[in-house]
Amino acid sequence: MTIIAGSRLPDNKHIVIGLTHVHGIGRSRAKDICELAKINPETKVKDLGDQVEKIRNVISEKNYVLGTSLKRVVNQCIKDKITIRSYQGRRLILGLPVNGQKTQKNAKTARKRRVSRRKD
Template identity: 40%
Template structure:
């Protein structure tokens, strides 16, 4: 089992897909890493040698901010907005959508389960 950046990668998946399990690595980053290390697109994780896994690990360490560091940075950015008291910070604090979406209907992911109001029905 390959363990990169503190994440166990699934052994049966292709390398390009499995690298996406690491927080902060998406489709383009995973493709770029594979090209740099020289791993073919159809290669699977269980077929990699220890040397190839080490090269992938080094490439990720020197190029991309992933997992704990990235999560910490995102949390600090949100905390900074909340502390400033700007509009986006207030939306984060209230648990409402931040990027201008409507809230009259929808926005249930951010707002939580709908609560019935007594006497609302006309």
């Protein structure tokens, strides 16, 4: 079991896919990390061994905001928008789509979240 940035990586997947299980790392950033650490992207996570430290060093050198700290930053940005009563903040309070999506037929996800958002 390999843990990077507080997330467990699945042992039976390639390292590029395994790194995407960390909140804040997508496919392109995972490829960049593998290149900088000089690791073959098709290496399985269980076969890494001491190369895990290289990955951790690359992540710490690049100062990526990952995991729970990234979630904290995003939630703080949402709270800031709500407190300054911007357009997006008002949409968040009402539980409506924020980024200009249509609302008549396809805002089901936002409407599902509306009940929990209104209690804030």
